Amino acid sequence: MNLLLLPMSSFLVAFVLLCLGLNLLGFCDASNDKSFVFSGFAAAGANLVFDGTAMVTQDGLLELTNNEANIKGHVFYRTPLQFKESPNGTAAQSFSAAFIFAILPAVSYNSNNPVISTDGMAFIIAPRTNISDAGAAQFMGFLDSVAMNQTFAVEMDTVQNMELRDIDNNHVGIHNGSMFSLDSHPAGFYRDEDGTFNSLSLISSDGKAMQAWVDYDGQAKQINVTLAPMGVAKPSKPLLSNFSDLSAVLTDEAYVGFSAATGPMPSQHCVLAWSFAVNGPAPPIDFKKIPKLPNSGHHEALVKDLEIGLPIAAFVLILATCITVILLVRRHLTYAELREDWEVEFGPHRFSYKELFKATEGFKSKHLLGAGGFGKVYKGVLPKSGTEVAVKRVSHDSTQGLKEFISEVVSIGHLRHRNLVQLLGYCRRKGELLLVYDYMPNGSLDKYLYGEDDKPLLEWAQRFQIVKDVASGLFYLHEKWQQVVVHRDVKASNVLLDGGMVAHLGDFGLARLYDHGADLQTTHVVGTMGYIAPELARTGKASPLTDVFAFGTFLLEVTCGRRPVVDTVHHGRKLLVDRVLEYWRRDSLEETVDSRLQGNYNVDEARIVLTLGLMCSHPFPGERPTMRQVMQYLDGDVPLPELTQADKSLLSLTQKQTSFDQSALQYPWSGTSIGTMTPGISAGR
Ligand SMILES: *[C@@H]1O[C@H](CO)[C@@H](O)[C@H](O)[C@H]1NC(C)=O
Numbered sequence: 001m002n003l004l005l006l007p008m009s010s011f012l013v014a015f016v017l018l019c020l021g022l023n024l025l026g027f028c029d030a031s032n033d034k035s036f037v038f039s040g041f042a043a044a045g046a047n048l049v050f051d052g053t054a055m056v057t058q059d060g061l062l063e064l065t066n067n068e069a070n071i072k073g074h075v076f077y078r079t080p081l082q083f084k085e086s087p088n089g090t091a092a093q094s095f096s097a098a099f100i101f102a103i104l105p106a107v108s109y110n111s112n113n114p115v116i117s118t119d120g121m122a123f124i125i126a127p128r129t130n131i132s133d134a135g136a137a138q139f140m141g142f143l144d145s146v147a148m149n150q151t152f153a154v155e156m157d158t159v160q161n162m163e164l165r166d167i168d169n170n171h172v173g174i175h176n177g178s179m180f181s182l183d184s185h186p187a188g189f190y191r192d193e194d195g196t197f198n199s200l201s202l203i204s205s206d207g208k209a210m211q212a213w214v215d216y217d218g219q220a221k222q223i224n225v226t227l228a229p230m231g232v233a234k235p236s237k238p239l240l241s242n243f244s245d246l247s248a249v250l251t252d253e254a255y256v257g258f259s260a261a262t263g264p265m266p267s268q269h270c271v272l273a274w275s276f277a278v279n280g281p282a283p284p285i286d287f288k289k290i291p292k293l294p295n296s297g298h299h300e301a302l303v304k305d306l307e308i309g310l311p312i313a314a315f316v317l318i319l320a321t322c323i324t325v326i327l328l329v330r331r332h333l334t335y336a337e338l339r340e341d342w343e344v345e346f347g348p349h350r351f352s353y354k355e356l357f358k359a360t361e362g363f364k365s366k367h368l369l370g371a372g373g374f375g376k377v378y379k380g381v382l383p384k385s386g387t388e389v390a391v392k393r394v395s396h397d398s399t400q401g402l403k404e405f406i407s408e409v410v411s412i413g414h415l416r417h418r419n420l421v422q423l424l425g426y427c428r429r430k431g432e433l434l435l436v437y438d439y440m441p442n443g444s445l446d447k448y449l450y451g452e453d454d455k456p457l458l459e460w461a462q463r464f465q466i467v468k469d470v471a472s473g474l475f476y477l478h479e480k481w482q483q484v485v486v487h488r489d490v491k492a493s494n495v496l497l498d499g500g501m502v503a504h505l506g507d508f509g510l511a512r513l514y515d516h517g518a519d520l521q522t523t524h525v526v527g528t529m530g531y532i533a534p535e536l537a538r539t540g541k542a543s544p545l546t547d548v549f550a551f552g553t554f555l556l557e558v559t560c561g562r563r564p565v566v567d568t569v570h571h572g573r574k575l576l577v578d579r580v581l582e583y584w585r586r587d588s589l590e591e592t593v594d595s596r597l598q599g600n601y602n603v604d605e606a607r608i609v610l611t612l613g614l615m616c617s618h619p620f621p622g623e624r625p626t627m628r629q630v631m632q633y634l635d636g637d638v639p640l641p642e643l644t645q646a647d648k649s650l651l652s653l654t655q656k657q658t659s660f661d662q663s664a665l666q667y668p669w670s671g672t673s674i675g676t677m678t679p680g681i682s683a684g685r
């Protein structure tokens with residue numbers, strides 16, 4: 001397929017050139033004091049503010065993105081311009097912009113690759129110059145910025161994104177304070193000669209730049225956007241003409257500039273020249289001074305040879321083929337996955353990316369269930385079966401440890417227990433792993449414990465049942481399955497509630513994925529502050545008993561309705577277990593039970609759970625009960641042993657040291673905390 005594209009792309013270039021017609025130069029009228037013109041950017045640096053990959057090249061070309069994937073670049077004229085008639089005025093003034101731009105695909109037309117570029121660029125007017133909060137790819141470096149509601153933009157978009165309601169993969173769109181365009185049109189221009197519409201490719205497959213104009217009439221409240229190839233005068237009929245008032249969106253003073261971003265395919269977004277004026281026509285650009293695009297000499301030489309005598313019908317046919325091929329390749333790219341030989345055996349658990357993409361409507365943000373742990377979780381409905389699922393996107397760059405992880409995931413997929421979140425399968429893409437789980441309609445337990453998202457308070461009976469459910473799930477992982485599965489991240493936010501409020505333990509084994517990349521010199525422990533057993537922090541080795549430790553913290557959390565670690569004003573970081581111990585010593589353990597229950601709880605059960613919480617939190621792993629014993633205590637089959645005074649002081653002492661040593665660091669890939677400890681300091685003696 002790629003080989004075919006070589007001659008085809010060359011023909012396409014010739015075709016576009018033949019269509020260009022007469023070379024007419026456009027000139028504008030006089031300028032005023034609120035205007036500027038850059039016919040090339042060689043000397044413009046001081047007047048501009050750069051962000052991301054944006055820079056001026058040696059040749060004076062303003063390069064917004066270089067040939068890299070998933071990057072963004074912004075450039076703004078340094079001085080803000082007055083867009084309202086008077087300071088604090090209400091009506092937006094007229095303005096006009098003219099610029100010459102080029103979108104160069106990473107791979108030029110004469111190589112074996114198709115002409116594709118992601119994602120696009122835009123001329124923008126924004127309330128500030130720092131919009132680096134916005135994303136790359138489909139957001140083009142500005143669409144999802146918090147400043148978007150005060151931003152006007154004209155986009156040149158070369159990717160069709162359904163989520164953003166794009167009309168095609170080669171359009172110009174107007175944005176007035178919204179990430180969705182007010183109006184858009186496939187790229188092209190109306191010829192002045194006969195009024196016919198000529199399509200243009202925003203991607204400069206012929207290595208030539210393109211002209212664009214953005215005009216706003218403050219009185220008529222009309223926005224015009226016009227496009228034309230180089231050498232064609234500004235067409236009198238604009239490509240887009242829209243009546244819309246910019247007064248509500250533009251701030252008093254605003255900054256004019258450009259934003260561009262690439263997605264998975266590297267591309268170069270360039271501006272060759274730019275002029276702008278408020279309340280007047282944009283000053284004329286000096287065409288003699290505009291910089292050359294990279295490799296343009298080479299393009300022209302090749303094109304001349306091809307220009308002679310090729311029938312237009314053939315071009316049209318080839319053009320159509322080209323577009324079809326591009327569309328197919330684009331489709332292929334959208335759904336691209338990684339598959340390796342070793343995955344064959346896991347076949348049945350493998351989901352196709354297309355299926356997951358459709359299930360979540362392209363990972364729309366409205367389907368986002370939460371972000372945390374190891375990535376974002378989306379709700380989806382599988383297209384074939386209609387099953388509701390939760391899809392977790394975990395970013396993972398290395399393949400190190402991935403094979404073991406996936407085989408573990410798949411074997412875990414065979415684990416079936418009413419108190420585990422069922423893993424249905426996975427899918428793998430470049431830098432990303434997608435895990436598909438049963439959907440849990442009532443969300444995670446921590447939301448209920450801390451009254452987030454207006455969740456109702458859980459009664460004691462429900463809490464006690466949840467504690468038993470989780471214990472049962474963990475017991476199954478530790479002892480009932482053919483091999484011992486260590487969960488590694490037991491905590492309230494990993495406990496999910498189904499429609500009947502039955503608790504399911506989720507996310508097992510995931511922490512392990514990140515263990516493999518750990519630096520052996522300094523032991524990085526994957527886990528969450530307050531849940532990390534001292535020996536885990538010291539050696540980095542997880543075991544069923546480190547899970548028991550975390551489960552102990554979980555028991556206290558559920559009973560007391562408090563987070564395991566609290567930062568206090570006067571006493572620094574305080575562990576929940578210390579607080580419970582204090583009350584224990586005063587023999588008033590019941591006072592630690594969540595006060596929001598207003599005394600409505602079973603005293604005996606609460607005492608069992610709290611005592612068990614302390615036993616599981618014991619600094620010495622050997623002193624902690626196993627999950628089997630925990631189950632027996634919770635079911636009342638075996639009476640709980642008394643905690644001795646020695647246990648109590650030991651617990652307290654070690655916890656203090658642990659809390660001191662567990663410095664919370666954030667891994668860049670998630671909100672998970674890690675404790676880093678120096679061997680020896682916290683041995684607990
Ligand atoms: C504009 O409004 C701000 C705040 O309301 C005020 O401080 C300022 O004096 C006003 N400027 C003019 C020129 O009216």
Ligand SMILES: *[C@@H]1O[C@H](CO)[C@@H](O)[C@H](O)[C@H]1NC(C)=O
Nearest residue numbers: 215216217222224237238241
């Ligand atoms: C927009 O284009 C129309 C012609 O379609 C023209 O009458 C109008 O003056 C233009 N407005 C601006 C602001 O250029």
